[in-house]
Amino acid sequence: MNGNTGAIARQRHYVALRDADREVCRQAWSIGYGDPGFTTQSGTPPEPSPDHRATSLSRAVADAKWIHRGACLACPWEGPDRPRRDAAIEDAHDHTxxxxxxxxxxxxxxxxxxxxxxxxxxxxxxxxxxxxxxxxxxxxxxxxxxxxxxxxxxxxxxxxxxxxxxxxxxxxxxx
Ligand SMILES: [Zn+2]
Structure with a gap:
């Protein structure tokens, strides 16, 4: 874990990529649509939460598939890669x-x-x-x-x- 992992850091990086190639953006981790801390790529990234709060990250991989990870709005913790968003959300609650x-x-x-x-x-x-x-x-x-x-x-x-x-x-x- 370092300053590049966790929901806040990933979303900041994703927003900073807004002018990059579409495929580069799709393959970067960002907070799952509608999950806590979600912003569009042209929005303002969320501020860190004072307490551990569950959310999800997702990114595109090969064959039009997406992978997901549980993440936290307060710290750099991330869960394992999951094919389904709900499993990632459950991992995040195991943390928070x-x-x-x-x-x-x-x-x-x-x-x-x-x-x-x-x-x-x-x-x-x-x-x-x-x-x-x-x-x-x-x-x-x-x-x-x-x-x-x-x-x-x-x-x-x-x-x-x-x-x-x-x-x-x-x-x-x-x-
Ligand atoms: Zn946390």
Whole structure:
């Protein structure tokens, strides 16, 4: 790790490349579209966050493919290369909020009092104010992790709800 890695340094470099060849720009790491700290190439790069905050980086590789890495808005940390952005976002939360994998997964946004009470009693105190993620179940393909959607502006991290195995009756009708 040095001054050239991490979301802030990568995004600054990406913005500085704005007059470079399009392919050079595509192959440079930059903050993922719509993820925390994202700016267009003609925008102003983000300022470092005082606390570790999760985001993603992406860049084009061969065969019209993209690769992704988890990254942090406060420090030079970067995760391993991932073919999917959501896996990179999860790596980033292992860095910023390592307890997230132990937290309960809610079935929907806590829009009523009972669910809110449940969320507040099962998530650590101050969790959301520290940019912590909320875990929800979702049906694929609507399970793309959503930036800025948790109560304190952190991510909603989705877990794919497994479809029940088709019953024998249903299989018979399909045959
Ligand atoms: Zn960090």
């Amino acid at each position: 909020h390592p307890e997230w994998r132990q937290l309960p997964i809610l079935h929907r946004l806590p829009e009523n009092k009972a669910l809110r009470r449940y969320m507040e009693s099962t998530y650590p105190e101050g969790w959301f104010d520290a940019g912590g993620p909320l875990r929800l179940y979702a049906e694929p393909p609507f399970d793309r992790h959503k930036a800025g959607a948790a109560p304190g502006g952190g991510f909603i991290l989705y877990t794919a709800r497994r479809k029940p195995a088709p019953s024998r009756d249903l299989q018979l009708t399909l045959e």
